Amino acid sequence: YVTFFGVAAVYWLVVAVQEGGEGRGAQGVGRGAVWVAAVFVGLAIGSKFGAVLLLLPLTVAIWFISVDLSEFEPQSSQRTQRKEAKSLRSLRFNVNQNRFVGRLVGAGLVVFAAFFVTNPFAVLDQSCELLTPAVQLGSVTIPAIDWRSCYLDNILLQGRMVRGELNAPFTFQYDDTTPYLYYLEMQFKAGMGPQLAVPAFLGFAWVVWGVLARKGAKAQRGNGSADDADRGGFSRIAGKESVKISSNLRRWSLSVFAALREKLSQADSAQLVVLAFLLPFFLSTGNFYVKFMRYLQPMVPFLMVYEAALIWQLRSNWLRWGAVVLVGGGTAVYALAFVNLYQQEHPWTTASKWVYANVEPGTLILSEQWDDALPTTLLLPDGLRRRGEYRNAELTWLTGSGARDNATKLDDNLALLAEAQYLTLMSNRIYGVLPRTGDRFPISSQYHQLLLDGKLGYEVVWINGRFPHLGFLRLIPNTFGWPGLQPSSAIVDYLTDQNGLNWGRLDESFTVYDQPLTIIFQNTGHLSAAEMKRLFVLQ
Structure with a gap:
């Protein structure tokens, strides 16, 4: 929802700027579009609070349609230049400031109304x-x-x-991830795929650079007029109260308005409105410690537009259409690989069928806290089989960090391991994090390698996953490389048989639900808790 409402809000703000500037005619179009945009801003914030950054382009758009830039057009004669300088000193704040503030307050009320209608208890509770x-x-x-x-x-x-x-244990996966670069890596590998991500972010950088370069050139061209006005004595703001300000601030202010005299093009104004959302959004979101791929979703539609613009501006027809074929064809192939993935049965369903067929009801099956458990309730040809037919207990390796990752916690988990007959790794949600966070979990971080080495008495009896694929070629995430684990020979053999390309590390939230590598272990060694405890290095 936030992506849809956010795109709609920015679209109507662009309409407002392109068709409603006071110096450009179309007096009512811009104001009407702003009210529509304000509704979508309120709906977007109601969907996700991070959309509050849409208030920035809303403010910028209202500024553009409230200030008559034609009042600052350069004049030729010395007399008209003095008249212009006088107009520049006052900036017509008595009119324009009231116009701007009034519309901004009105839009703010519309935003609040849309937010309140969809989220009344956010205000009432x-x-x-x-x-x-x-x-x-x-x-x-x-x-x-x-x-x-x-x-x-x-x-x-x-x-x-x-x-x-x-x-929060479900966020520990982002320990030691690099701001901004981790997002780019995940979008390149998984979120958009390389064929979309590379030209999309290049297009984003191209647009930002182009807008900044044009603004810098305009500011430089406006410096002469600004300096002339400065020498004339810019000591009043709004023509009411004498204010002494520093020379640098005075020069900067006049440079900005001298540049505005050249009248920003409609395209430049629209780009500034869009970038007023995208740049703060990317700079703030990309710097989060938590980097779920979905956090960048509101940017993706705009990245697609920038990608198309970048390709379309290529001068050579061969390059342009070659890029279209490469990007479009690559995207189609990438999408088809995921279509093939979703045509396969989910590993948790397949694993549950194996449990119902091979494990006696009432058996204790261990799962890991913060992950799912086996079996799931299924309607099978021989009738309805329920999860409650089996006992389940959770290993709490990812709960209780620091001083709470102690011998008591270890004893509790080892007691369950000694009692149970089966153990499941439903995904890499736990083993993808614990080995990388030895500072948080000095004891628990040792567990998974001991398990995979067979030293805890458990052996792999079933393994299955599903992956994006075309024919026999699969894209297989490397869930063991990033945490530094060495998988057992049974796991290595299974992955080797998949004829896959090593996809490298992927964000856990991308793989854990749709394409988990699910492993079932059986307790064949029947070690006691004391025997297993001697394998851990206690601190």
Whole structure:
């Protein structure tokens, strides 16, 4: 939803700027488009709070349709230049500022109304305790305030999570991942595929560079007029109150408005509106500790447009149509590989059928906390088979980090391993993280390699996965390489038989549900908890 509403909001803001500038005619079109855009901004924020960044392009668009840039067109005669300088000093804030602020407030009310209609309890639920501490500002003390907003409380909690300040096990996978570059890597490998991602981000960089270069050139061309106005004595703002400001700030302000006198083209204004959303969004989201691939989804439609623009501006017809064939054909092949993946039965379903056929009801089957468990309830030819036919217990390796990753936690898990007959690794959700986080889990991080080596008495009896493929060629994620694990010979043999290309590391959220490598172990060694404990290095 946030992607759809976000694209719709930016679209209508572009319409507002292109058709509604006060100096460009079409007086009512821009204002009407802004109100439509404001509705979509409110809906987007209601879908996901990160869409609050859409308020930036909303503000920029309202600025463009509120300021009559034609008032600052360069004049030829000295007399008209002095008249222009006087107009430049006042900036017509008595008119334009009121116009801008009025429309901005009106749009803000529309945004709030759309948000409230779709999320009424975000405003009405005041049952939580949300305290801000007292603040001392000189001689004034601002008392502690209880905002009571559950919505704000949840937003702050999620903010702590994405910054890595919340000890959430499902985010530990992002330890030691590089801001921005990790997102690019995952989009290149999985989210968009290399054939889409490379030209898309090149197009994004090309547009940003082009807009900044044009603005820089215009500012340079406007410096002369700005300096002339500066020498005339720019000491009043809004023609009301004399304000002494630094020479650098004065020169910068005049340079900006001197550049505006040249009238930004409609295309430039529209690009600035779009980039007012994309640049802050990418710079803030890309720097998160938590880097779920879906966080960049609101950018993808715009990246596709930039990619198309980059390809279309190629001067050679051969290059242009060659790029179209390469990108379009590569995308079709990539999509077909995933169509083939989804035509296969899910590994958890296949594994559940194996359990029902080979494991006696009432058997204890271990799973890992934060992951799923086997079997799942299935309607089979011989009737309905239920998950509750088997006992299940969870190994808590990924719960309790730091000082809580201790001998007591180890004893509890080893007791379950000694009792159980079967153990499942449903995906790489746990073993893809624990071995990489020895600082968080000094004891638990040793577990998976001991398991894969067969030292805990468990052996692989069943393994299956599904992967994107074309014919016999498969793209196989390397779930063991990043955590530094050496898989057992049974796992190596299975992966070798798949005739696959090593896809390298992939974001766990991309593989864990749709294409998990599922492994079932059987307790053949029947080691005691004490025997297994001697294999761990305790600190």
